[in-house]
Amino acid sequence: MAKIAFDLLRFVVCDDNAHMRRILRTMLRAFGSREIYEAEEGASGLEAVEAYQPDILITDIKMPIFDGIELTRMIRNPDGFSQAYLPIIVLSAYSEKSQVIAARDAGANDFMCKPVSAATLYGRIQNIIESPRPYIRTSTYFGPDRRRQESSFSGEDRRVEDSKQFIAVPD
Amino acid sequence: MNQPENTQVSWPEYRSIEVENALGAKALRPGNPHDALAAATKKADTAIEQLSAQFPAWMQGESSRLNKIRVEMVKEGYTAERLDQLFTCAHDIKGQAATYGYPIAGVIGKLLADLIDKTPVGVQIPLPVIDQHVDTIRAIVRQNLKGDGNAQTSNIIEGLRVLNHTTLKRLHASTPAVAAAPAK
Numbered sequence: 001m002a003k004i005a006f007d008l009l010r011f012v013v014c015d016d017n018a019h020m021r022r023i024l025r026t027m028l029r030a031f032g033s034r035e036i037y038e039a040e041e042g043a044s045g046l047e048a049v050e051a052y053q054p055d056i057l058i059t060d061i062k063m064p065i066f067d068g069i070e071l072t073r074m075i076r077n078p079d080g081f082s083q084a085y086l087p088i089i090v091l092s093a094y095s096e097k098s099q100v101i102a103a104r105d106a107g108a109n110d111f112m113c114k115p116v117s118a119a120t121l122y123g124r125i126q127n128i129i130e131s132p133r134p135y136i137r138t139s140t141y142f143g144p145d146r147r148r149q150e151s152s153f154s155g156e157d158r159r160v161e162d163s164k165q166f167i168a169v170p171d
Numbered sequence: 172m173n174q175p176e177n178t179q180v181s182w183p184e185y186r187s188i189e190v191e192n193a194l195g196a197k198a199l200r201p202g203n204p205h206d207a208l209a210a211a212t213k214k215a216d217t218a219i220e221q222l223s224a225q226f227p228a229w230m231q232g233e234s235s236r237l238n239k240i241r242v243e244m245v246k247e248g249y250t251a252e253r254l255d256q257l258f259t260c261a262h263d264i265k266g267q268a269a270t271y272g273y274p275i276a277g278v279i280g281k282l283l284a285d286l287i288d289k290t291p292v293g294v295q296i297p298l299p300v301i302d303q304h305v306d307t308i309r310a311i312v313r314q315n316l317k318g319d320g321n322a323q324t325s326n327i328i329e330g331l332r333v334l335n336h337t338t339l340k341r342l343h344a345s346t347p348a349v350a351a352a353p354a355k
Contacts, residue, residue: 002200114270118219
């Protein structure tokens with residue numbers, strides 16, 4: 001654990017609501033960040049990511065042209081986009097589980113519900129910087145490992161024994 | 172961030188890629204994380220507090236935008252495009268009103284957004300039902316009703332919940348079921 005030098009971090013904030021962008025910018029500036037670029041919809045968000053090469057993208061879901069989920073999917077293209085590993089925090093007024101899962105499956109690193117507090121925003125950024133997850137590439141997914149943590153438990157690990165019966169170990 | 176890849180585990184259809192923590196190397200510095208968090212959030216909360224003088228005007232702007240779309244719906248027609256605009260505005264209010272200090276308006280925004288979201292595509296929501304949501308939000312802003320509300324606002328919210336429930340039930344009941352495709 002350590003403190004974060006926000007003055008060394010560059011952000012792109014993508015939200016179609018100017019007031020929300022102002023609030024996020026105010027929080028990030030208060031944390032110490034000096035490089036905060038804004039975009040007001042998915043297409044200009046993608047352009048901003050390409051142009052400014054941010055360290056972290058914070059994006060809303062519901063936006064015109066293409067939304068935050070589509071923006072995340074377009075970025076998570078390791079064969080066609082240079083910023084495919086960019087940490088992405090999806091921010092939305094949608095709190096339904098389906099939207100959280102959609103953001104996760106698109107490759108978002110984290111999700112935040114509006115209204116957002118400074119402590120929550122700081123915590124999400126801290127988590128991304130201090131505890132980055134490995135990336136997973138399959139035929140249908142590229143992005144951070146969707147298993148967030150390995151939970152410890154007491155007792156016999158039956159999954160290991162059971163899995164030996166069903167899963168062929170690759171060469 | 173163009174990260175160097177160090178593939179740890181590889182199956183034909185699955186690769187776990189351990190990426191170098193370039194962001195950590197760039198931005199983590201020795202220090203007490205708890206003190207850093209407390210100082211950063213205190214500074215941010217102070218900055219938001221200074222910004223909050225503008226929140227009533229911002230909330231007024233959202234309320235006016237909502238009303239403008241409703242008026243256009245009444246005068247110029249209920250269209251899918253206007254309904255989408257109304258949803259976007261209600262959704263914005265749902266997400267931001269609490270930050271502006273009007274959490275009750277946020278709850279009403281959520282009720283309106285949910286109503287639009289759950290209405291069958293192509294079915295018109297009765298305008299008086301939309302009016303009740305829009306007028307309630309406007310009244311909250313006009314009266315500068317900040318905070319978590321009171322017994323009266325709880326009753327209004329509950330009334331809108333019941334209204335939406337019965338409206339959706341009626342709209343779904345009146346929507347003809349999609350006919351099954353004929354067998355080929």
